[in-house]
Amino acid sequence: RAKAKGKGSFxxxxxxxxxxxxxxxxxxxxxxxxxxxxxxxxxxxxxxxLRDGRVVCFEALLRWNNPARGSVSPVEFIPVAEATGMxxxxxxxxxRQACREAARWPRHIRVAVNISPIQFRTTGFVEDIAAxxxxxxxxxxxxxxxxxxxxxxxxxxxxxxNLNELRGMGIRIAxxxxxxxxxxxxxxxxxxxxxxKIDRSFVRDxxxxxxxxxxxxxxxxxxxxxxxxxxxxxxxxxxxxxxxxARNCSDIQGYILSPAxxxxxxxxxxxxxxxxxxxxxxxxxxxx
Ligand code: C2E
Ligand code: MG
Ligand code: MG
Ligand code: MG
Numbered sequence: 001r002a003k004a005k006g007k008g009s010f011x012x013x014x015x016x017x018x019x020x021x022x023x024x025x026x027x028x029x030x031x032x033x034x035x036x037x038x039x040x041x042x043x044x045x046x047x048x049x050l051r052d053g054r055v056v057c058f059e060a061l062l063r064w065n066n067p068a069r070g071s072v073s074p075v076e077f078i079p080v081a082e083a084t085g086m087x088x089x090x091x092x093x094x095x096r097q098a099c100r101e102a103a104r105w106p107r108h109i110r111v112a113v114n115i116s117p118i119q120f121r122t123t124g125f126v127e128d129i130a131a132x133x134x135x136x137x138x139x140x141x142x143x144x145x146x147x148x149x150x151x152x153x154x155x156x157x158x159x160x161x162n163l164n165e166l167r168g169m170g171i172r173i174a175x176x177x178x179x180x181x182x183x184x185x186x187x188x189x190x191x192x193x194x195x196x197k198i199d200r201s202f203v204r205d206x207x208x209x210x211x212x213x214x215x216x217x218x219x220x221x222x223x224x225x226x227x228x229x230x231x232x233x234x235x236x237x238x239x240x241x242x243x244x245x246a247r248n249c250s251d252i253q254g255y256i257l258s259p260a261x262x263x264x265x266x267x268x269x270x271x272x273x274x275x276x277x278x279x280x281x282x283x284x285x286x287x288x
Pocket of ligand 2: 146
């Protein structure tokens with residue numbers, strides 16, 4: 001790529017690497033301004049009980065809408081925010097906003113918030129959570145934090161202290177994307193965990209791959225032994241939901257019932273889902 005300088009008298013060549021680095025710096029600069037420019041919002045995706053088809057929780061999922069870039073996926077911008085440390089400020093915003101909005105929902109419905117490993121290990125993380133709960137009035141037992149197994153890999157003492165303090169406050173701990181990455185069953189016995197979220201990649205192949213089904217059955221078996229509940233992520237078909245229900249999976253999350261939607265639609269979703277669920281998975285006829 002060449003850039004004209006002056007009247008075409010000479011060219012400054014920008015190589016691939018420079019172009020990539022510049023794009024990266026521009027992305028970082030835009031993310032940095034996203035909070036103050038009000039470009040971030042949370043959308044919420046329901047988790048539905050396979051027992052009765054009722055919504056039990058909503059996962060808060062960050063959306064970034066930038067005037068120049070349009071809507072940018074968290075898969076793209078979260079890693080950049082993590083690399084620069086901006087994830088800490090973003091994570092605080094997410095926590096406050098999620099608690100504030102959830103405080104208006106029916107009392108039996110929880111909110112789940114994704115926590116970056118970097119945010120999790122920041123000094124004052126537990127205090128941040130306590131402050132968010134106090135200022136919004138959300139009951140601690142209505143907050144679920146989603147962490148990935150990567151937080152178990154180092155700084156084990158801090159991790160254990162944080163998890164125990166959060167648990168002590170009544171907050172629930174969910175292990176996100178379970179089955180990918182560094183899964184070790186020993187974590188489940190060692191760290192306090194209330195819920196496992198089975199990664200979408202296993203759910204996707206549940207009715208075509210014996211291996212995926214075997215992994216899911218093994219996760220469900222150990223979770224049951226340890227009294228840990230299980231959410232299946234990325235459920236897109238009725239067949240997947242049926243297979244999971246037959247194996248006593250606790251709840252499902254996926255496009256089959258709803259993608260993440262703006263906060264204003266929460267009450268409609270709560271009303272609609274049990275009806276959709278009943279159509280999707282008709283209750284067995286009662287035995288006489
Ligand atoms: P995640 O926490 O595993 O969230 C689930 C992702 O799967 C979401 O993608 C959701 O929209 C998507 N999903 C749900 N159901 C289905 C389905 O049936 N089919 C398919 N194909 N996808 C489905 P999203 O919103 O793009 O978020 C991607 C990831 O970005 C999240 O994965 C999470 O790791 C991260 N993330 C999102 N919001 C936050 C946040 O506030 N803080 C942090 N630290 N990370 C976040
Ligand atoms: Mg999550
Ligand atoms: Mg997940
Ligand atoms: Mg995932």
